[in-house]
Amino acid sequence: MISAGEAPRASLLLIDDDLPICIGVSGLIETMGFTSNYALDGAEGMKFLEEHPDTDVVLLDINLGAGKSGMDLLPEIRERFKHVQVMMFTSHDSLSMGLESMKKGAADYLTKPFDEKDFLKKIPEVIAKKNMARLNELYFGILIHDLKSPLQCIVGAWEISKTYLPDTLTEAQRRVVATGDAGIVQLKSMIDNMLSVAKLESGTYPVVKEEFCVNRAAEEVLSPLRLQIASSSRRIDAKYSHPGEYRIVSDKELFARVLFNILVNAIRYTPAGEKITVRFEQKENGEFKTAIHNPGSYVERNHREDIFDKFASVYLTRQGSGTGNFGLGLTFCKMAVEAMGGRIWVESEENTPSTTFSFVVKADGSPL
Numbered sequence: 001m002i003s004a005g006e007a008p009r010a011s012l013l014l015i016d017d018d019l020p021i022c023i024g025v026s027g028l029i030e031t032m033g034f035t036s037n038y039a040l041d042g043a044e045g046m047k048f049l050e051e052h053p054d055t056d057v058v059l060l061d062i063n064l065g066a067g068k069s070g071m072d073l074l075p076e077i078r079e080r081f082k083h084v085q086v087m088m089f090t091s092h093d094s095l096s097m098g099l100e101s102m103k104k105g106a107a108d109y110l111t112k113p114f115d116e117k118d119f120l121k122k123i124p125e126v127i128a129k130k131n132m133a134r135l136n137e138l139y140f141g142i143l144i145h146d147l148k149s150p151l152q153c154i155v156g157a158w159e160i161s162k163t164y165l166p167d168t169l170t171e172a173q174r175r176v177v178a179t180g181d182a183g184i185v186q187l188k189s190m191i192d193n194m195l196s197v198a199k200l201e202s203g204t205y206p207v208v209k210e211e212f213c214v215n216r217a218a219e220e221v222l223s224p225l226r227l228q229i230a231s232s233s234r235r236i237d238a239k240y241s242h243p244g245e246y247r248i249v250s251d252k253e254l255f256a257r258v259l260f261n262i263l264v265n266a267i268r269y270t271p272a273g274e275k276i277t278v279r280f281e282q283k284e285n286g287e288f289k290t291a292i293h294n295p296g297s298y299v300e301r302n303h304r305e306d307i308f309d310k311f312a313s314v315y316l317t318r319q320g321s322g323t324g325n326f327g328l329g330l331t332f333c334k335m336a337v338e339a340m341g342g343r344i345w346v347e348s349e350e351n352t353p354s355t356t357f358s359f360v361v362k363a364d365g366s367p368l
Contacts, residue, residue, distance in 0.1 A: 010127050011054065014038040015045035015073070016061040016089060025059070025114045032120065042068040042076075049081050056127055059110070061089045062097050071101060078105040082201070083133055085126045147191050155184055175231060182228050186264065193261065193332040197310065200335040207251050207339050214246035214255075214280060214288070221260045222278070225267065232272045236263065241281040248288045248363035254336045255361065258344075261329035262292045262357045269297035269355070287342070288363035293356040299348040307346065308334040337361060 012034050016022050022038035029036040037052075039045035042064060049055055058077060062070040070088060077086055088101040088109040101109060107126045110118055158180060169177070199205035218238060226236050240246065259278075266276045274295045281289040299307060310331045337344045342361035348354065 009033060009035045010056045010123070011035040011052070012037070012057045012059060013045060013048055013052075013055050014059045014089075015040075015042065015064070015070070016059075017041060017065040018061075021112075021114075028114065028116065029119075032116075034123075042070075042073040045073070046076070046080075049077065049084065053081060053084075055081075055084055056130055057107075057123065058084055058086045059089050060086055060106075062101065063091070071097070071104070074101060074104055074106060083130055085130045087122070087126055147194075151187060151191060155188075158184060178228065185224075189257075189260065189264070190328065192257075193328050196257075197328065197332050197335060200332075200339060205339065207254065209249055210252060211247055211249045212252040212255075214248055215240070217252055217256050218259060218278070218280065221256050221263065225260075225263055229267055234267070234270055234272060234274055234276070236276045236278065238278045238280070241279070246280060246282055246288070248282075248361075250288070250340050250361050250363055251336075254340055258333045258336050258359060259290065259292075261333050262359075265329060266292055266294035266355075266357075270294045271296045282363070283360065286362060286364035287360040289358060289360045291356055291358040293354065295352070295354045297348070297355045298350045298353040299346055299355055301348075304346045304348070308344070333357075333359070 012029055014022055014026055014029075014036065016025075016038065017040055019040060022040065026036040026038045037048060039048050045058070045060075049058070060070045060073060060077070064070050064073070068076075074086055074088070077084060085107040086105065088097075088106045089112060090097055090101075090109055091112045099109075107129050108122050110122070162177065165173075165177070196205060222236055222238060229235070263276065263278070270276055277293045279289075279291045279293070281291075283289055308330050310328065334344050337359045340361040342359055344357065344359035347356045347358070
C-alpha cells in the first residue's frame with residue numbers, strides 16, 4: 001500500500017469502454033493511495049485531460065469499442081499532453097500489441113485482468129518518467145539561458161582577435177582560423193536549435209510562408225560548408241530533378257536550417273575523399289523533396305525514429321546502441337519540417353554503410 005501522506009497523490013485516468021472494469025479498477029487504484037478517474041471512450045478521456053492537464057498517468061485500453069481505438073488515441077495523447085504518461089491496458093492474448101504500443105510512445109503496459117502487484121511494480125517507474133521529463137525541460141531552459149552570454153563574449157573576442165592578424169597567413173594558420181570560425185557557427189547553430197525546439201514545442205515559433213528560390217537558398221547553405229570540408233577532399237554535390245530555378249512557397253529560414261543541420265551531421269560521418277549528395281525534387285502533389293545521402297554511417301532500423309527524439313543521444317548511448325550521436329539538430333529538423341506541413345525520415349544501408357535523410361514540405365502555399 002502507498003500512503004498518501006508520504007507523497008502527493010498521483011492522479012490516474014482509466015480509459016476503457018467496459019463500465020464494470022472502470023468502476024472496479026478505479027476503486028482498487030484509489031485504495032492504493034492514488035487519485036483515480038475513468039472515461040468510457042477516447043473523446044471523454046481527451047476532454048478530461050484538457051480539464052485536468054496535471055494528470056500523471058493514463059491507463060488506456062488498447063481495444064476501445066467505440067470511436068478511436070487505444071492505438072489511435074495513444075499518439076494524440078502524447079502529442080497534446082507531452083508530460084502525461086500512458087500505460088496500455090491489454091488482454092492476455094494481445095501482449096504483442098502492448099509491446100508495439102511502447103514503440104509508439106507508451107511508457108509501459110498492463111494485462112487484463114488487472115494485476116495489483118504488476119501495477120505497484122510499474123507505476124513508480126512510469127511516474128518517475130514524467131518527473132524526469134519535467135526536470136529535463138527545466139534544465140533545458142536554464143542551459144539555453146546560461147549559454148547565450150558566454151557565447152557572445154567568445155564571438156566578440158574572436159572577431160577582435162582576428163583584426164590583429166597579419167595580412168599574410170600561412171596555409172596552416174588559415175586552417176586554424178577557418179576551424180575557429182566553423183566552430184563558432186556550429187555552436188551558434190546548437191543554441192539556435194535549443195531555442196527553436198523550445199518555441200516549436202510551445203507553439204510560439206513564427207512560421208513565415210513566402211515564395212523563394214530553392215537553388216539560391218541551398219547555395220547559401222552549401223557554399224560555406226564546401227569550403228569547410230575542402231581540406232579533407234570531401235565534397236558536396238547538389239542535383240536537381242530538372243534544370244532551371246525551383247521556386248516554392250514555404251518558410252525559407254526553416255528550410256535552410258533543416259538542410260544545414262542534416263548536412264552538418266552528414267559531414268561528421270563522411271570519410272575523407274568521399275562525397276555527400278543532395279537531391280532536390282519538385283513533386284506533382286505540391287510537395288518538395290530534399291534527400292541528403294552520405295557514406296560512412298549506419299542507423300539501426302529500430303532507432304530510425306528514436307534519433308529525432310530530444311534526448312535520443314543520451315538514451316541510445318545508455319542502451320549501448322551502435323547508433324552515433326546525431327545531436328539535437330535532428331530534433332529541430334523533425335519539428336521544423338512538421339511545422340512546414342511535411343515529414344522527415346531516414347534510410348540506411350549496413351553492408352556498405354551509408355545514410356539518407358529525406359524530407360518533404362508543402363511547397364505550393366496550401367494551408368498547413
